[in-house]
Amino acid sequence: MQDDYGNAVRYPGTGDIAALAERVERVEETTKRIEENTSDLIEVLAAAKGAFKTLEVLGKIARPIVWIGTVGSFVVYAWARFKSGIGDLFN
Template structure:
């Protein structure tokens, strides 16, 4: 085994290279890291742009659903009020029908 590489099983330990080689290696790694960070930043910017676009596209839909929700609440209230009124009106019509039949049969 050389003094630069020591092999331990499947892992490989790398000894630091000579000074100028080390500087080139570090500079290369820093440049690779900077490229990766720039790529990730570009992807994040694109993702943010798409997220904002989706938000603005769905804002009208959300507003429509909220309006529909309010309308359904009003309709539910009207239904709750209408049910007893319909029973009362039905009873009144039934009494009116019975009264008219009574008058016809007994000639009042």
């Protein structure tokens, strides 16, 4: 059988075992090389995942703090208006 360029095509299992073993070895080497090249990227992504979890926790903590600050600001504003003799808070 031939490919589109006229080269003989041999399917695995139809040739000798040594050629197949050599091909498997090359594939394993390529896989190891790809794994080594991408290990740094995987570490960066894992660190980013941890950073986003930290930001999520900080966001959950910040919501009540902002709410308390808003209420506190209004109380200080209302007290200042009351002490200055102006009874209507929103004028």
